[in-house]
Amino acid sequence: MFGRKKEKEVKNLIFEHLRKVEEAILKMKEAMELYIKGDYERAKEISYQVHLLEGDADSKRREIIEKLHQGAFLPTIRQDIIKLIARQDKIADRSESCCDFCISQRPEVPEEFKERFIKLLEVSVSTFSPYKEALENMFIDYKIVKEKIHSVNTVEEDADTLEWRLTKEIFSSNLTLAHKMHLREYIFHIVSVSDIIEDAADALDIIIVKQKF
Secondary structure (H helix, E strand, C coil): CHHHHHHHHHHHHHHHHHHHHHHHHHHHHHHHHHHHHCCCCHHHHHHHHHHHHHHHHHHHHHHHHHHCCCCCCCEEEEEEEHHHHHHHHHCCCCCCHHHHHHHHCCCCCCCCHHHHHHHHHHHHHHHHHHHHHHHHHCCHHHHHHHHHHHHHHHHHHHHHHHHHHHHHHHHCCCCHHHHHHHHHHHHHHHHHHHHHHHHHHHHHHHHHHHHCC
């Protein structure tokens, strides 16, 4: 019974961590949309909220690790859960990094590319939705988890395609090389969010394959 109680506590903490990460990534999306549209001051305010949420998520991550060290779950699965939470936590980290990049370096997005930057942002962030559904079912339904992980991979591929096309268009434009490189770095920050979500989904997949909860 004691072990079961600890496992339940860890499960609840995992979902609490997920909610903090979700808040961070959605706030990042809001901030970046405002930034691209030219509302720098409001984007800066919301970026600070992302910073605070990232800190909250990190605190939850440490709490989960402490509970695991106290004996929740079997030793064979503890390390896999720690890896999963570390990757999940990086989603909030990348969200914060994306905001920090814009607020500190202020890349100038030309008018003709704004809609495509916003579309790339939307697709990159949308990778989180199927990941969230997968994680919410990790202790419930193996089939749903596998389906949602596949959806994560599909959406991430869509983000990669948009990244390639936008990068090609930017480097085919008449912008200066320095400007092109700065925009390329901004693109990297946006798509790195979907990349790390896919990494988290892969970590979840490993747990499911090993345990089939």
